[in-house]
């Protein structure tokens with residue numbers, strides 16, 4: 382049996398990621414492996430580890446014999462063996478877990494068993510209180526349409542998550558949140574620490590598409606790192622929770638400004654021009670298109686850093702890098718370092734790219 386060995390404090394993040402891809406062998410338990418944790422891999426896991434997992438070891442280990450006790454085993458008892466076997470190819474094998482919520486896609490063949498699937502998931506996941514059927518992304522804000530199929534309606538869609546040691550609230554029925562980006566957010570923290578060392582002062586940070594604020598949480602938690610945070614999101618239902626998250630976690634009394642604007646208009650306020658040391662841009666389908674209206678927010682007179690994420694055609698990596706270089710030079714920024722690299726595949730032809738630009 383193959384196991385992926387991850388740092389123990391990141392176990393939940395990688396477990397959720399593997400489960401969402403159908404790559405975790407869910408009939409087996411996670412094992413202690415040295416100072417890390419070994420997560421059992423299903424036979425759907427590719428022979429060559431995907432790029433975002435390549436930093437971890439994959440080991441061969443004898444699996445302990447454990448009786449299958451996952452939700453499918455429970456579902457089989459619930460719907461009866463005959464029905465279970467009849468729909469064998471359609472039962473969902475994977476799902477996303479966000480705090481107390483489970484989000485699952487159902488093939489139309491098994492939608493009539495939504496209640497039984499939800500009850501089985503609830504009985505096998507002690508932490509879960511609500512099960513939502515994922516009906517896909519809709520509208521300008523690209524929010525998932527989620528249909529409650531198990532658990533109490535009164536609880537709504539809000540749930541507390543813990544990521545990189547910080548607790549905050551998200552509501553996937555109102556806005557975007559993905560636990561899969563947790564390691565990107567740790568990298569943002571590392572980048573911010575380096576920038577602070579270079580500038581020898583606390584940072585002024587802008588997250589122009591902040592969502593519920595997951596990227597800002599590890600930054601405000603770090604002692605002595607941040608001078609001020611400007612967090613913006615166009616979705617008012619999201620900014621209400623964003624505000625709560627920032628205030629709850631603001632142990633250092635950092636200056637907070639939270640707005641609900643189209644990020645492309647932030648530059649029209651004089652006080653924002655050239656004000657920020659670190660700018661975060663995460664609107665993956667439109668990042669490249671929006672960048673020209675945003676980079677003027679970066680400080681011109683000292684080193685400043687852009688961290689952005691974008692979904693692009695995998696053949697366009699070099700072209701996008703040149704486009705970003707040209708954009709910075711046209712705005713009179715000199716570039717000391719630029720990274721434009723695929724962090725993971727998004728679709729057969731597209732990659733999810735991380736962008737990091739250091740000026741001066």
Ligand SMILES: C[S@@+](CC[C@H](N)C(=O)[O-])C[C@H]1O[C@@H](n2cnc3c(N)ncnc32)[C@H](O)[C@@H]1O
Pocket residue numbers: 521522556557558559562589590591592593594595596613614615616619642643644645663664665
């Ligand atoms: C992909 S999410 C990223 C959220 C968060 N930064 C994260 O990493 O989870 C993009 C966010 O941008 C917001 N948004 C969409 N268009 C926007 C715009 N024109 N200006 C500001 N925010 C926008 C959406 O409401 C959403 O919360």
